Amino acid sequence: MLIYQGKSVFGGIAIGKIKIWKKEPVNVKRTHIKDCDAEYLRFTEAKAKAIAQLKKLQKKALEEVGKDNAAIFDIHILMLEDADYLDAIKSMICTQSLNAEYAVMLAAQNFSKMFSAMNDAYMQARATDVKDISDRVINILSDISQSKISGDEPVILVADELTPSQTVQFDKSRILAFVTSKGSLNSHTAILARTMNIPAIIGVDIYENNYADGKMGIVDGYTGNVYIEPEEEFLSQMKTKLDEQLKKRELLQLLKGKEDxxxxxxxxxxxxxxxxxxxxxxxxxxxxxxxxxxxxxxxxxxxxxxxxxxxxxxxxxxxxxxxxxxxxxxxxxxxxxxxxxxxxxxxxxxxxxxxxxxxxxxxxxxxxxxxxxxxxxxxxxxxxxxxxxxxxxxxxxxxxxxxxxxxxxxxxxxxxxxxxxxxxxxxxxxxxxxxxxxxxxxxxxxxxxxxxxxxxxxxxxxxxxxxxxxxxxxxxxxxxxxxxxxxxxxxxxxxxxxxxxxxxxxxxxxxxxxxxxxxxxxxxxxxxxxxxxxxxxxxxxx
Amino acid sequence: MKEFIYTVKDPLGIHARPAGMLVKAASGFKADISLELDGKSADAKRIFAVMGLGAKCGHSLKINISGADEEEAMHALKEFLEKNL
The missing domain is CATH 3.20.20.60 (Phosphoenolpyruvate-binding domains)
Structure with a gap:
C-alpha cells in the first residue's frame, strides 16, 4: 500500500480505480506561412468554434454549479474576443508569417506573464485562464479533441493540473474524486469540486507515477490522504465508512426542504x-x-x-x-x-x-x-x-x-x-x-x-x-x-x-x-x- | 469629453467577474472609454487591460469618456460601478 498526503479541498471518501489523465501533448511546431490572410481566417474560424464550445460549457456549468461559478466561462469568452489578444495574434501571423498555432501559443505566454507578474495571488492564478482559452484554440487548430475518460467504471481522476473547463467537462457520474499535483485552494477547480460535492485533493504527486494507473485507490477527503493498492483490512474499513457516508446522504435527500x-x-x-x-x-x-x-x-x-x-x-x-x-x-x-x-x-x-x-x-x-x-x-x-x-x-x-x-x-x-x-x-x-x-x-x-x-x-x-x-x-x-x-x-x-x-x-x-x-x-x-x-x-x- | 473619479469598494478589487461585466457594459457604447490608475490607462472594452490594472479596494480610478453617446455612457457606468464595484 502506497500512501500520499496532500491538501483536501473537499471532504468525503471515494474508493475505485485510479485513472491518470494526461492531456495529449500539443506539439506546436513553428512553420512559415505564405498566405497570411488565409492563416488569420483559419484562426478566426477556430476562435469562433472555441467560443461556441465555451457557450455550451457555460450552459452545463450553469445547471451543475450555478450562476456565480459559471461566470468564469463568460470571462473566457471575453478573453477570446479581447482586442489586445487578437491584435497580438494577428500581428504575429501577418508581420512574422507565423502559423496560427504558434502565434496563439506565444500570445498565451505573453498574457500569462502579465498575470503572473501581478502582486496579487488571485490575479496570478488567472494565468491558468489564459492558458486554458489558448489551448482550446490550439487544439481546434491542430484538430485534437480533448481526451475522454474511457471505460464504463467511474474513476478517481489523477491529473497534473485541471483547468475550470476540464473540471466541468467531465461527466460527473464517471468521477469519484479529483486528485491533482498543482492547483490552489482558491482555484476555480477547487471551488467547483466543492460545489459539486466531489472529494478533491491537491498537491499530490501521483501524476508522474504511471504504475498507479488502473490500480485500486482510496481518496480520504477528510485527511487529505490517497492510498494506492490498499490492504484488504484497511479497504474494508474504508468501505464501511463510505457506506455510512452514503446512508447519511440518502437520509439527507429525503428530509431536504422539509420544515423543522x-x-x-x-x-x-x-x-x-x-x-x-x-x-x-x-x-x-x-x-x-x-x-x-x-x-x-x-x-x-x-x-x-x-x-x-x-x-x-x-x-x-x-x-x-x-x-x-x-x-x-x-x-x-x-x-x-x-x-x-x-x-x-x-x-x-x-x-x-x-x-x-x-x-x-x-x-x-x-x-x-x-x-x-x-x-x-x-x-x-x-x-x-x-x-x-x-x-x-x-x-x-x-x-x-x-x-x-x-x-x-x-x-x-x-x-x-x-x-x-x-x-x-x-x-x-x-x-x-x-x-x-x-x-x-x-x-x-x-x-x-x-x-x-x-x-x-x-x-x-x-x-x-x-x-x-x-x-x-x-x-x-x-x-x-x-x-x-x-x-x-x-x-x-x-x-x-x-x-x-x-x-x-x-x-x-x-x-x-x-x-x-x-x-x-x-x-x-x-x-x-x-x-x-x-x-x-x-x-x-x- | 466626460470624466469622473470612482473609488473601488469591492473588497476583492476589480476581479474577473466584475471586470467581465464592466467590459460588457462599456462595449455597449460607441464612445471611447478608458480607466486610469497610477498613470496606467486601460481601454474599458478590453478585459486583459482592465484586469491588468490590478485595481484593488480603495483605489481611485479616473474614468474618461469621449464620443457621441458620452453623456449616456457616463450615467450608465456610474450606476454600474456603484452597484458592482
Missing amino acids: ITLDGKKIKLYANMGNIKDLPLVLFNDAEGIGLFRSEFIYLESDTAPGEEEQFAIYKTVAETMAGKKVIIRTLDIGADKKVEYLGLKEEENPALGLRGIRLCFKRQEIFKTQLRALLRASVYGNISVMYPMIISLDEIHKIKAIVSEVASELSSQKIPFAIPEQGIMIETPASVMVSDKLAKEVSFFSIGTNDLSQYTLAIDRQNEQLDDFFDPHSEAVLKMIEMTVKSAHDAGIWVGICGELAADTSLTEKFLRMGVDELSVSPSMVLSVRKKIRETNLSK
Whole structure:
C-alpha cells in the first residue's frame, strides 16, 4: 500500500480505480506561412468554434454549479474576443508569417506573464485562464479533441493540473474524486469540486507515477490522504465508512426542504455551526435554515498577523450574501492562551480555560475587537447578520460592549461608510451568566447556550482531561437545570433562546429541550438532518 | 469629453467577474472609454487591460469618456460601478 498526503479541498471518501489523465501533448511546431490572410481566417474560424464550445460549457456549468461559478466561462469568452489578444495574434501571423498555432501559443505566454507578474495571488492564478482559452484554440487548430475518460467504471481522476473547463467537462457520474499535483485552494477547480460535492485533493504527486494507473485507490477527503493498492483490512474499513457516508446522504435527500416542525405543530429554528468559511457549501448542502454559530476564530488562527477590517468584511459579507436573507449568527473572537496565536503575544497561563479569553481578551485588546466590530457592522448591510459575544459573566460587561459598539457605529457614520446595527445576543456558557440571566435577558436580543463550556464550568471537569471521563455525565442534571433556568429567564424577558453546543445535536435530548421551550438548535452541518428527523417525530402534546 | 473619479469598494478589487461585466457594459457604447490608475490607462472594452490594472479596494480610478453617446455612457457606468464595484 502506497500512501500520499496532500491538501483536501473537499471532504468525503471515494474508493475505485485510479485513472491518470494526461492531456495529449500539443506539439506546436513553428512553420512559415505564405498566405497570411488565409492563416488569420483559419484562426478566426477556430476562435469562433472555441467560443461556441465555451457557450455550451457555460450552459452545463450553469445547471451543475450555478450562476456565480459559471461566470468564469463568460470571462473566457471575453478573453477570446479581447482586442489586445487578437491584435497580438494577428500581428504575429501577418508581420512574422507565423502559423496560427504558434502565434496563439506565444500570445498565451505573453498574457500569462502579465498575470503572473501581478502582486496579487488571485490575479496570478488567472494565468491558468489564459492558458486554458489558448489551448482550446490550439487544439481546434491542430484538430485534437480533448481526451475522454474511457471505460464504463467511474474513476478517481489523477491529473497534473485541471483547468475550470476540464473540471466541468467531465461527466460527473464517471468521477469519484479529483486528485491533482498543482492547483490552489482558491482555484476555480477547487471551488467547483466543492460545489459539486466531489472529494478533491491537491498537491499530490501521483501524476508522474504511471504504475498507479488502473490500480485500486482510496481518496480520504477528510485527511487529505490517497492510498494506492490498499490492504484488504484497511479497504474494508474504508468501505464501511463510505457506506455510512452514503446512508447519511440518502437520509439527507429525503428530509431536504422539509420544515423543522413537531407533530403537534411547534416550529423550531434548526441552524448549523460553522468553524470555517469552507463549511459554507456543507451548510447549504445539508439544508440548514441558517447559521447559528459562526466561529470567527478561524480567520485569526489561519493568519500570521491580526486580520484586517477589509479581509474580515469580505468574509462576513460573502457568508451573509450566500445565505441570502437567512440568519447568520457570528460569534466575536473567542480565543485564549490555549490557542497559539503568535501575533497576539499572549502570556502562558496556568489555567487558560479560566483565563484571559473570549470577551475578556476583547476588552483588553480593544483595537482587535473594534476592527472586528467595524467589519461586522459593515457586513450587516448585506444580509441577516446577528452578533453574539462569548464568555459573559456580568451585566456590566454588556454595558461595556454597548458603549464600544456605539463608538464604532459613530466612527463609521462620520466616515460615511455604510453600516447597520445587527441583532446582538450573548453566549450563555458560564454558571455566572445563568445565575444573572434574568437581568442579562433584559439587555440583549437573544441567548445561545454553549453547552460544552457550560458543562465544564458547572461540573468543574476539564474536557481535555481523560482521567475525568468516568466522572463526566453529558446529561448531568445540574447542566440541564442550568439550561432550563436560562430558557425561563429568556422567555420571561421576551427574547429567544437557542443551544449551540454539542448537546444540541444529541437526539436523545431533543424532546427534553423542546419541552423546556428552546427556540433554536444549532448543530454541525452533518447533523442537521438527523436532528430534523427527530424534531419531526416528536409530539409535545402527549 | 466626460470624466469622473470612482473609488473601488469591492473588497476583492476589480476581479474577473466584475471586470467581465464592466467590459460588457462599456462595449455597449460607441464612445471611447478608458480607466486610469497610477498613470496606467486601460481601454474599458478590453478585459486583459482592465484586469491588468490590478485595481484593488480603495483605489481611485479616473474614468474618461469621449464620443457621441458620452453623456449616456457616463450615467450608465456610474450606476454600474456603484452597484458592482
